[in-house]
Amino acid sequence: MHAPPAGGPPLPDPISPSPSAGAPGPDPVRDPWRAPMERALAEAERAALAGDVPVGAVVLGPDGALLATGHNEREATGDPTAHAEVLALRRAAGRLGEWRLAGCTLVVTLEPCVMCAGALVQSRVDRLVFGALDEKAGAVGSLWDLVRDRRLNHRPEVVHGVLAEECAGLLTRFFRDR
Numbered sequence: 607m608h609a610p611p612a613g614g615p616p617l618p619d620p621i622s623p624s625p626s627a628g629a630p631g632p633d634p635v636r637d638p639w640r641a642p643m644e645r646a647l648a649e650a651e652r653a654a655l656a657g658d659v660p661v662g663a664v665v666l667g668p669d670g671a672l673l674a675t676g677h678n679e680r681e682a683t684g685d686p687t688a689h690a691e692v693l694a695l696r697r698a699a700g701r702l703g704e705w706r707l708a709g710c711t712l713v714v715t716l717e718p719c720v721m722c723a724g725a726l727v728q729s730r731v732d733r734l735v736f737g738a739l740d741e742k743a744g745a746v747g748s749l750w751d752l753v754r755d756r757r758l759n760h761r762p763e764v765v766h767g768v769l770a771e772e773c774a775g776l777l778t779r780f781f782r783d784r
């Protein structure tokens with residue numbers, strides 16, 4: 607007499623590699639922003655040289671040309687508002703000769719905080735591009751989402767996750783080595 611095979615339901619097929627494994631394919635949403643994010647990363651490295659948390663930002667004009675750059679300068683200047691985004695937005699407005707940055711794009715290595723999310727909404731930029739998430743203080747999806755709050759009448763487009771690993775890695779190394 608043959609006993610039926612022990613065990614419950616048949617085993618599932620061996621797990622096949624996920625389609626996302628291996629080299630990432632083209633990403634039409636994020637790829638166009640890699641070059642300006644590289645520029646923002648270079649700014650972030652300048653912040654670290656002065657002992658500031660490495661966050662960098664650039665503002666691109668409506669034609670995509672570089673308008674302004676900024677990096678965190680809180681330690682360097684003793685100014686609590688000297689975040690990369692605020693400095694880049696101020697410089698871009700100075701260059702354009704007006705506070706409205708319509709048509710412009712703010713590219714920053716880290717998810718903006720509440721102050722910077724407020725500043726970028728006030729500046730009327732068309733688009734925010736950021737790299738790493740800031741799960742402790744982020745105001746563009748992590749803790750709050752000020753930029754896409756439907757009660758506001760200006761809501762920039764948001765692209766996140768551009769070179770996210772590079773952006774986060776810079777911060778991780780900074781805090782590890784200090």
Ligand SMILES: [Zn+2]
Pocket residue numbers: 689690691718719720721722723
């Ligand atoms: Zn900030």
